Amino acid sequence: MKQRQAVIVLIMALVLLMPVWGLTADLKIGLKSEPSSMDPHYHNLTPNNMMSIWVFDKLVKQDHKQNLKPGLAVSWKPVDDLTWEFKLRKGVKFHDGSPFTAEDVKFTLERAPKVPNSPSSFSSYIKHINKIEIVDPLTIRLSTADPFPLMPTYMATFTIISKKHGQGAETKDYNSGKAMIGTGPYKFVEWVPGDRIVYERNENYWGGAEPWEKVIVQPKTNAAARVAALLAGDVDMIDFIPTADIEKLQKNPEFAISKSVSNRVIYLHIDSDRDVSPFVTDKDGKALDKNPLKDVRVRRAISKAINRPAIVSRVMEGNAIAAGQLLPDGFFAISPDLKPEKFDPEGAKKLLAEAGYADGFGLTIHGPNNRYVNDAKICQAIAQMLTRIGIKTKVDTMPKNVFFPRGTKLEFSFMLVGWGSGTGEPSSPLRALLHTYNKETGYGGTNRGRFSNKALDEALEEALRTVDREKHKQLLVKATEIAMQDLGIIPLHYQVNIWGMRKGLTFTARTDGYTLASAVREAK
């Protein structure tokens, strides 16, 4: 008798402790990476920026192709060469019901560049502003010392927080949820690091309430485990499907796939500056006393020797697009004339001979092995292609935490890297990768090949001073063309972003790779 009672008590206890299952309007998403913080301005990092727009809004929104669209600002225009005016949206409320005004924008602009201990701050996008003027509660003017055409573009890089809740709040107050009061489509519920982030919908969202009552985001860093979680039905959707699993999922009628070309170009960065480069040798491995990579004909030969369609179809299994410039078709200010270099090994050999390297030379390609899709395999393919035209190439790949610090210290001669343009236009890679390195002005900060071309520098600097949108665009196109003709970098391909989801869901795939619940809908 006693035993039976014990069993009943046990069962009752289990039932009481059991969680509530199976609410249909819930959405569960498994993601490759987790944000390092909920504070929207602590760390300028893709997962952080992505999660911040669930709860907060930007002045200017980027649509799924990274075109600029009205966000908290309904319109913007330059009042004169040095001042931009933003008209703010009427009737927007924060999650606690307090109204959104220009004061919140001002507060954000003051806080975002100087969050304490930030490992990567947003100051790049804000520091040019030297005066913030609130004209009326729904109009704000931002002034700069020099003409600044990128203002709307940069206002689409960070989210606006509430002054009321942000004053005195530290990063930890955002992590705990105390200060997570935004205007966005979802309200923040909780973050259990490594386990889950929970959101519930904002019934009063200015853009219309979302269909999902509750969204749970779970980090699943291991690709195989992430795919298994989708197959097992633990989650409704995942991002970054490994290329090897795509075909399997496509064939399975229970699942659907959504793809988009990304804003990330994979390219080769070349030491085109130093007279003696550490990994340039003769064919026997002895150091060369001059650097053939300084010669544009040698760089052109390398580009011609690479069979891009083969990399796309074999290494990437079709999930990439051969690249001829910094951003794929459809983005702002891309050059209509630049096409991917044709595979031409004979022409490459001829160019090498012209440059005085008919016998070729030795080179090492360095690359990360856990950063980009199939990065180490691409390095191997390229080494083989170059060896075929006489450039005897060794491969050395390493984890990203070793690769990037060494690359920044200029320890390599020839490396595989990628660049995703968060701003969705080419000034970002032109400024950081291709402009001559200049410590004072901040140009060329990531120019690990120390490429330098005066004409490019001038075109880019002029573009960055030209507020007229059409002229600005033409100058960026010009700078891109100079960079590609002089081969400051050798573009290989654009990555493709791939999401997988259970049947019955649709997702608007995004070039920036962001997974947003607001882009997921139940299929009709």
Added chain:
Amino acid sequence: MLVFIIRRTFQSAAVLLLMSLLVFIGVYAIGNPVDILISPEATPQEYADAVKALGLDRPMWEQYGVFFINALKGDLGNSFVFNEPALKLIVQRMPATLELAFGAMFIAVILGIPLGMIAGIKSESITGRAIMSGSILGFSLPTFWVGLMLIMLFAVILGWLPASGRGACVDVWGVPVSFLTLDGLSHIILPAFNLGLFKLSLTIRLTRAGTRENLQFDYVKFARAKGLSNFRVIGVHVLKNILIPVVTVLGLELGNVIAFAVVTETVFAWPGMGKLIIDSIGVLDRPVIVAYLLITVVMFILINFTVDILYSILDPRVRLGDIKA
């Protein structure tokens, strides 16, 4: 006893000091975490600011000195990535790992001892041989692969258990635990089994060897001669004797399971300390790496210490003064 404790304490302090120094130099040698953490669009000025904010502009020995003085006050520094105290981050994730580790040990003991005894008693039978062959697989198959296979079989094909993650938690004295809910239990079974598989094989082998050995002893013959039932002879008298080595070895293995659950936690997306350390190494988050390894060392020191003391209590022939560190 007192001399032993004092000597041990000094030795432990020396180990901790050496450990922290080694990790510090090691991570310093790999590179600058700012290179990984910072947005590639950052200008050299912003780069320099970030380096300064994290205190990485100072010479190595000075950074270590600051760390050392703060560590004496119990502050192991703030994570570069999360901007929260490293110790807090680790302690926050500790319950998940402990739960998984104890679950794994529980499975190892509950299944391992009976299976090992069966294999010991019927060592020549098919059952006995099958158990032993199975334990060889448990030893030799890589955890990573077994984990994925478990997920494929039980989660994807059969659909009985969830593929990954931790289930619903309830607070017990402020500590969130998941094994008290049905959802939590269903989540913990696969990872705990995966983590415990190696220990399970170890337990089977230890138990089998002990059982076979003990069955030869006179006390077993005497008990049988006295007319005790087979069940009582094996289930009480033999079991008691084989437990001593099993408990000693598993006690030491517990430390291993807690500290190195990394692979299982990664495959099953289990939010424990192991995943934290792997992620932290990936971005060279030195304060977290140092704090984690220090905690691990302290844990091993404590476990060894306890085992030594227990050993001297269990076996009076052993004198603590003779045990070296």
